[in-house]
Structure formats: structure tokens, C-alpha cells
Amino acid sequence: MFNTPLPLLLVWGRDMTVLFNDAYGALAGPAYGRVPGGSVPPVMPPPLAAGGAELERAWDGEAAYAPGRTLVFAGSDGGGHYDLYFTPVRAGDDTVAGVLCALAPAAPVPDAAGADTTGPLRILVVEDNVDSQYLVCEMLRAFGHEADGVGHPDDALARLAAGRYDVLFTDVSLPGMSGVELARQAVAQAPSMRVIFASGYGDTLLRHVEFPYLSLQKPYELDQLQQALDKVAHPLPVRT
Incomplete structure (x- = not known):
């Protein structure tokens, strides 16, 4: 499942245990996975945050597609525009035990007015x-x-x-x-x-x-x- 050049995240269980392959690690950079200190909970990985609605659809058993999402990783130059693919992963009893998220570079979409893409706020x-x-x-x-x-x-x-x-x-x-x-x-x-x-x-x-x-x-x-x-x-x- 992880032997692919595409960046992949595997979300396992509703407690959001996250596994990722080498391609995703290279994209996210060395800061990925570092948890804020104290009692503050960690933030969700950018692909899962950007495709929150599609992630929920996958948990409900439906494959979902989130096109052209902008991802920026703290402390990394690996961000950009990506198409996100969410696939439910089922256990032996056919319940959804996890969700696989695959990232593919999004094709550039020309802006009708010729305006630049909105940058970080x-x-x-x-x-x-x-x-x-x-x-x-x-x-x-x-x-x-x-x-x-x-x-x-x-x-x-x-x-x-x-x-x-x-x-x-x-x-x-x-x-x-x-x-x-x-x-x-x-x-x-x-x-x-x-x-x-x-x-x-x-x-x-x-x-x-x-x-x-x-x-x-x-x-x-x-x-x-x-x-x-x-x-x-x-x-x-x-x-x-």
C-alpha cells in the first residue's frame, strides 16, 4: 500500500492514528509530526484538514475526491496545490477501520479573470x-x-x-x-x-x-x- 511514489497518509481508527510513507515525509519536511507542548492537542495534518468533509465521507464508506486543495507545511518548502483522494479501508467485518489519503499534484486551473491565486492570509x-x-x-x-x-x-x-x-x-x-x-x-x-x-x-x-x-x-x-x-x-x- 505504501510502496508508491505518491504521498500517502493512512488514518487508522477514530482516534486518528496516522501513518505515512516516505514520499509524504519528504513532502511534509522534518517538522511534521511534532506535537505542541503542554496540554494543547496536536493539529491535524494539512491534507486531512483541507479535505475534512471528504474524510468524513470516507469514514461513512464512500470514496471521495477533493480537487485543487492548497497545502502548506510548516517549516517545509513542499507545499502546493494537490488533488486529494480518500479511500475507506475496511476490516474483516466490512466496517470502515481506516481511511487512505493519496496526494497527487493538481493540474493548474486558469483563472477566468487572470488574477493570481490567493496567497497565505x-x-x-x-x-x-x-x-x-x-x-x-x-x-x-x-x-x-x-x-x-x-x-x-x-x-x-x-x-x-x-x-x-x-x-x-x-x-x-x-x-x-x-x-x-x-x-x-x-x-x-x-x-x-x-x-x-x-x-x-x-x-x-x-x-x-x-x-x-x-x-x-x-x-x-x-x-x-x-x-x-x-x-x-x-x-x-x-x-x-
Whole structure:
């Protein structure tokens, strides 16, 4: 199964034990598999994060295909655009015991408008829970983006004033200032700023927000975060 020049990952069991062949190891680089310290759980390998929906379909017993996904590996130059193929691997009783993920270089797709492919996003994460802030930043970096984290709105405003960010990813409930007011000031300073809110209260506190945004309900899944990033990589519709 692993004797192939194609990069392969084998996910075994729902506890996500992951095996990979030499081709995948060469692609991912020496940093692959290193787990963050403390009590923070490891992030999912980029192909599994980028094809989260297709991975779930394979767990349900259906072969799935995720074309043209952008993969970036931390500390490696092996990223790029790949087609991902997910195949269920069945046990003797015909239950799905694992999923095989194969990577193949994606054929270039010409852009109708002649625009360049969107590059990594620079994201400011505002979260007063230090463990959650660390985990979100690690996940964003695993997706191939640049991420800085702060815990207080005042620090966030200082960062926004000193550097350029594409996305503000902020908790709604923050000390001293709500995430909504923080985002309002950020958008006033940089109208092109894209905003993602994370909230444990749903959209109740976001009903009167006058600028475009996306929101994630805590606790959110890894594929939901990836989908939100995919959406903010393009212009967002204006909410009314």
C-alpha cells in the first residue's frame, strides 16, 4: 500500500492514528509530526484538514475526491496545490477501520479573470484564553497562514496600527471591550479587513453588526475553521 511514489497518509481508527510513507515525509519536511507542548492537542495534518468533509465521507464508506486543495507545511518548502483522494479501508467485518489519503499534484486551473491565486492570509487572533489562543494560531499556521495572537483588545489595536493584517479572528467576549467593537474600529481603520467572530452565544450579539463578517459557534470543528478561511480568502457578501 505504501510502496508508491505518491504521498500517502493512512488514518487508522477514530482516534486518528496516522501513518505515512516516505514520499509524504519528504513532502511534509522534518517538522511534521511534532506535537505542541503542554496540554494543547496536536493539529491535524494539512491534507486531512483541507479535505475534512471528504474524510468524513470516507469514514461513512464512500470514496471521495477533493480537487485543487492548497497545502502548506510548516517549516517545509513542499507545499502546493494537490488533488486529494480518500479511500475507506475496511476490516474483516466490512466496517470502515481506516481511511487512505493519496496526494497527487493538481493540474493548474486558469483563472477566468487572470488574477493570481490567493496567497497565505495574515491573521490576528484575539482570544483571552491563552490555551485556546495558542491552539487557534497553531491550526492557522498548519493551514499555511501567518498568525499572531494577543489576549486583550488594547494589544490587538496596537498590533493592527503597527502592521498589516488581512483577517481579524476575534472572540466576541473580551476584557475591556467587546470583540464587536474591536472589529468595528479595525474595519474603520482598514476597510478591507475581513472579520471572523468566535462566540459561545451564537449570533445573538452580532445582529446589528454593519460590516461583513463570518461567525463560528464555539466549540467549532477544524473543518468549519478551514471553510471560514476559504470564504474570507474571497470578497464577503454585505450583510443586511
